[in-house]
Amino acid sequence: MDKKKFSIKDIPGWAVMLGIFGILYLTGLHTEAIGQVQRLLLATGVKNADVPAIDEVAANSETELYTVAGAPMAGAGFKMVDLNGKTVNFESLKGKVIFLNIWATWCPPCIAEMPNIHSLYKKMDPNKVAFVMLSVDEGGMEKVKKFVDKKKYTFPVYMPASQFPQEFYSTAIPTTFIISPEGKIVAKQEGMAEYDTEEVREFLLGLAK
Template sequence: MNKKKFSIKNIPGWVVTLAIFGVLYLTGLHTEAIGQVQRILLATGIKNADVPAIDEVSTNPEAATYTSAGAPMAGAGFKMVDLNGKTVAFESLKGKVIFLNIWATWCPPCIAEMPNIHSLYKKMDPNKVAFVMLSVDEGGMGKVKKFIDKKGYTFPVYMPASQFPQEFYSTAIPTTFIISPDGKIVAKQEGMAEYDTKEVREFLMGLAK
């Protein structure tokens, strides 16, 4: 009887693929791997963030607002805690444009869009535009801090320290809100997107004037 020699070439492709994803999953690297693939897709420009025309917001403040009627500002009363353990009132940011991104370390699309958000952050004036990278991870701050330190991101990162505001609820993660200096939500993006674009930069700077 002829015995066939074992060769890796004889292993079906689906088995190899399954094995690779199994290893990635067991080592916790599957989120990073998927995020890298999605990051490549973002780099093609097929998923740029949608923002309204600045003239539309200026002339008709109610045209693109998601803020509850009568509320002093979106997120009024909401409290957050930063990675140093300091509690911050969301209302303390009123008067600036707020770029609010809701994310988690286990979310590949969140990881995919973070580099371009960080790139945008470094181009904005912190006295005019406040970035709030709001993690919804469960299980404490340690995991989030470890992730941010590993990536070398310098934008402000927070976790909820009070009940989540209804106006920030979304069916998707990540979700990004842009809030005007007077506290109105003027743009909302569900799902990952490319934010470091000419349109978004001009929109943020136009709101900040």
């Protein structure tokens, strides 16, 4: 009786995919691979960021999502440290529109949306719009700095240097907040999204006037 010769075609598709994912996981590339797939999803435009109409923000104080009673602004008292080790008070950004993105290097959706955030950043006037890319990595600053340098991102990246403000707690990562020059949270996006859109650009510039 002839024995059937083994062929790679005999391997089930699920086993091949499991093997590929296993290799990616062991090499630490799975996060990047998943992020690339999710980036393709963002490119379709189905996950564009949702922002309110600028006239609604100006006319309706209830647009503010959350600010501690009596505080001068959302995130008052919060301290951050940049990748050069300099401590920055969040309150020092008041007077500018703040684009606050909470992310981590281990988060595929964060990696997926970051290129379009960087694209948006390069189109904004830093004197009017302050970007705060706030990493919640627990692996230390060097890990974050290595990631940012590898990607050649130039937007400001920070890590928490004090207790995290309750206004910025979220059940999802990434989460993005847009804060008005008066210090009010006027938009919140949980999960990844496309931010370099005409709608978001006009919203940020409208707030900055």
